[in-house]
Amino acid sequence: MGAYILRRLLLIIPTLLGIMIINFTLTQFVPGGPIEQILAQMQGEGDVFETIAGGGQEAGENVPAQTEGNGSRYLGARGLPEEFIRELERQFGFDKPPLERFLNMMWSYVRFDFGESYFRNAGVLELVWDKLPVSITLGLWTTLLAYLVSIPLGIRKAVRDGSRFDTWTSALIIVGYAIPGFLFAILLLVLFAGGSYWQIFPLRGLVSDNWEELSLLGKVADYFWHITLPVLASSISGFATLTLLTKNSFLDEIKKQYVITARAKGLSERRVLYGHVFRNAMLIVIAGFPSVFIGVFFGGSVIIETIFSLDGLGRLGFEAAVARDYPIIFGTLFFFGLIGLLVGILSDLMYVFVDPRIDFEVREG
Numbered sequence: 540m541g542a543y544i545l546r547r548l549l550l551i552i553p554t555l556l557g558i559m560i561i562n563f564t565l566t567q568f569v570p571g572g573p574i575e576q577i578l579a580q581m582q583g584e585g586d587v588f589e590t591i592a593g594g595g596q597e598a599g600e601n602v603p604a605q606t607e608g609n610g611s612r613y614l615g616a617r618g619l620p621e622e623f624i625r626e627l628e629r630q631f632g633f634d635k636p637p638l639e640r641f642l643n644m645m646w647s648y649v650r651f652d653f654g655e656s657y658f659r660n661a662g663v664l665e666l667v668w669d670k671l672p673v674s675i676t677l678g679l680w681t682t683l684l685a686y687l688v689s690i691p692l693g694i695r696k697a698v699r700d701g702s703r704f705d706t707w708t709s710a711l712i713i714v715g716y717a718i719p720g721f722l723f724a725i726l727l728l729v730l731f732a733g734g735s736y737w738q739i740f741p742l743r744g745l746v747s748d749n750w751e752e753l754s755l756l757g758k759v760a761d762y763f764w765h766i767t768l769p770v771l772a773s774s775i776s777g778f779a780t781l782t783l784l785t786k787n788s789f790l791d792e793i794k795k796q797y798v799i800t801a802r803a804k805g806l807s808e809r810r811v812l813y814g815h816v817f818r819n820a821m822l823i824v825i826a827g828f829p830s831v832f833i834g835v836f837f838g839g840s841v842i843i844e845t846i847f848s849l850d851g852l853g854r855l856g857f858e859a860a861v862a863r864d865y866p867i868i869f870g871t872l873f874f875f876g877l878i879g880l881l882v883g884i885l886s887d888l889m890y891v892f893v894d895p896r897i898d899f900e901v902r903e904g
Contacts, residue, residue, distance in 0.1 A: 544884060551880045556645075558876050559869065563641050566865065573657045573863045574627050631657065644869060653870030658862055663870035666855060673745055673844070673851030676766050681773040685781050690824065693785025698812065700790060716779035721842040724772035728846065732768060740768050743848030769847045785824055792820040822890065 566572075628634045635643075647654060653663035696705045731739045741747070747761050792798065793816060801811045841853040852871070859867035 544888075547884045547887070551877070554880060555873065555876055559645065559648075559873060560641070562872060563637075563644075563869065566863075566868075567637055569863075571863060572633075573631055573865065574624075574633065576658075576863055577627065578624075648870070648873045653874065654866040656859075656867050657864045659864070659867075663866050666867065667852065667871060667874070670850060670852045670855050673849045674853070676745065677769060677773050677843075677849075677851065680766060680770045681777065684770060685774050685777045686824075689778055689781035690785050690821070693782045694789055694812075694817075696782070696786040697789035697793065700786075712779045712782055715775050718775060720772050720775055721846060723775050724768070724843050724846045727768045727772055741765050745849060769843060769849060772843050772846075781824070785820075788823055789816060789820045792816045825889065 625634065632640055632643075651664075655662050656666060659666060692708065696708055699705050727740075728742065730736050732742045741764065745762070745765050746758075747753075747765070750758060750761055753761055798811060798816060801815050802808075806814070841857045843849075844851045844853045855867065856871060858864075859871075
C-alpha cells in the first residue's frame with residue numbers, strides 16, 4: 540500500500556502542472572484582462588466586456604483595435620499615453636513573456652506564496668481564509684444532512700423494493716432531483732423568510748449582527764437558525780442521488796449468494812441486513828464521503844450564496860473570474876486542485892479502511 544500511495548503522490552505533480560498549464564494558456568486568448576478592466580473604467584465605459592462588444596460606442600461606430608498615436612493594443616486605451624500603459628503592464632507583470640510569468644507564478648505557488656489580489660488590496664490566502672467559514676458551513680452540513688437522510692431512506696427502499704413506500708418515495712426523489720437548487724432556495728425564501736408567508740428564518744447572512752453579544756448557546760442557535768435554508772437548498776439534488784445510490788447498492792448485495800446462505804442458517808433479517816449486507820453495500824457510499832464533501836465544498840452554488848447573501852468561495856471565484864483577478868483565479872485553482880488530488884488518495888484509503896480485502900497494489904499489478 541505504501542508504494543501505491545507514493546506513486547499517487549508523485550502523480551500529483553504532473554497532474555497539477557497540467558491543470559495550471561491548460562488554464563494559464565486559455566487565459567492568454569480570453570479578452571478583457573485586468574488592464575483592460577482598469578482602462579475601461581477610466582474611460583467611463585463600465586465593464587470591459589461592453590467595450591469588447593462595442594456596447595460603449597454609438598450605433599455604427601467602429602472601434603479600432605489600436606489607438607491612434609500610441610499604438611496600444613488595448614481597446615480601452617483611447618487617448619491614454621503609451622507610458623501609462625507600460626507602467627500598468629509593469630505593475631501587473633504583463634511586461635514579461637507568458638512563459639516567464641508562468642514559471643514565476645509556479646515557483647511562488649510551490650512555496651505557497653499566492654500573491655495579492657489585483658483589485659481587493661488583500662492577499663489571496665487572506666481572502667480565502669475569510670470566505671472559508673461560509674463554504675465549510677455549506678459543504679459540511681449539506682454532506683452530513685444528505686448522508687443522515689439518504690442512507691436510512693435508501694436502506695428502507697431496498698428492503699421494501701416495489702412496495703407503495705418505495706413508489707411514492709421514488710416520486711418525491713425524482714421531484715427533488717428535478718428542482719434546481721436556486722429555484723428551491725427562492726421557494727424557501729418565499730415560504731419561510733418573509734417573502735409572502737411566514738417570517739421564520741432570517742433572509743440573509745451566516746449570523747446575526749449582534750452575534751458577538753450572544754451567549755454560547757445563543758450563538759449556536761443563531762448559527763443553525765441562519766444556515767437552515769441555505770443547507771436545505773444546497774442538499775436537495777445530492778440527497779436524491781445518494782438515496783438511489785444506497786438503494787441500488789443494497790439491492791445488489793441482497794441478491795448475492797452469501798445473503799441467501801445467511802438466511803438459510805436461520806439468521807434474523809435484521810442480523811443479515813446489518814451484520815452482513817451493510818458493510819459491503821456501504822463500501823462505495825462511505826468511502827466516497829471525502830469526495831462528496833470536497834465536491835460540495837468547492838462547488839458551492841454561486842447563485843445560492845447570492846440569494847442568501849453569503850460571502851463564500853463561490854462568489855469569490857465568480858467575481859474574480861469576471862474581474863480577471865488572476866492571482867485569485869490561479870491561486871485558488873492551484874490550492875484547491877492540490878487538495879482535490881489529495882482527497883482522491885484519501886478516498887482510496889477509505890476504501891481500504893472500510894474493506895481491508897481491497898489491495899490497490901494487487902489491482903495495479
